[in-house]
Amino acid sequence: MTPLFFTTPRTARYISLGEPGPAIEQVWVCLHGHDQPLANLVEQLRNLDTPERLLLLPEALSRHALAPADGAASRTGAAWFAPDSLLADLADLATYLNALTQEVLARCAPGTPVTVIGFGHGAAAACRWLAGNTVDYTRLILCAPVFPIEIDRRATLVALPERPVLVVSTSNDTYTRETIGEGLIQDLLDVGLSAQQRIVDSGPLPLAALGASAPV
Template sequence: MELKTISTARTARYISLGEPGADIQHVWFCLHGESQPLADFAAQLVNFDTPERLLVLPEALSRYALPAGPTETPVTVATWFAPDSLLPDLADLTTYLDELAAEVLAQCPANVPVTVLGYGSGAAAACRWLAGGRTNYDRLLLYAPVFPSSIDRRATLVGLPERPVTLISTTTDAFTSEAAGVGLLQDLQDVGLSAQHRYVSEGPLTLAALGTVGK
């Protein structure tokens, strides 16, 4: 028995907070965490939802339903990396996110500033996308980042363009020690990227907490 692969078109989903257009001054691509419903992620970003800012929340391609009780409505969630298909998943997510970004940005003013925010495992997905893709961006925000052990974090960071990176950690102990960010901050600095580390409380994020007031 031999496991084989085939490439095929499929339909991806995303949430758009705002609509592309001539009045958009900032575009954010925001990648959710592991098994995090898009609606829950959107609730964390409610403070960024303003008329001049477009937030695009792509859903990972590997969708599945969380277990639910007999009277509960199943919730669909997704993962960026399946444990037994890492390399194909990385290639697929780069193609997917590049195509989504190109479609969105084509409807916005030329050279609109682009921010990429990755949360949890979405931070690893964001880094792999930007290191291997063709999407131009201005800032990278990594919130409680978690890199799967199967991904070479240092090799991924080496491939990132020289853009400012902000590492964001929570002030609570709700996340793993990796998400605290100390090791990642050192790796970012070691590969020559300009990185800063900020701390936030749980709940909806604010621009002030991220050090990005007005952006």
């Protein structure tokens, strides 16, 4: 039995911290991790929420309920791709993120720089999206990045434009050894990209560690 695919419009959700307009000096597209609720991502990014910076937080298209934690209210998680529909999911991801980013940038001043930041699986999603060379971005930040085995990491990195890449790891990463950045920095350098790594404490990302205190 072979699954068949049918393309249909989807209604996506996103959060915008900041209002698009001529006063915006930076746009950051922020991709959450696997099953990471957007409210959790907002908390991680609160140090970046400044008047001149617009934070765009798209939610992945595959939404589903998460088990409540200790009697708390129900939560929603989302995934950027599934192992058995990877190519279709990546195509939908690119269509979605291209359209949303272009709509936001059209309401900002021409040439407003774009930073893309991805967490966990969102880092892999960001790399696959940007490898399509559709969005003109300034730099890429990968936080505790996880590339599922279904995604060829080296082939994805080769296709990225020549933009700086920052790999951010926390001092107490507990996901996999990959989130600590082992091998990824070397892969980035091997394909000719400028790459650096920063180690930060868990919690909201500090401005200084990201070099985000001034326009980029």
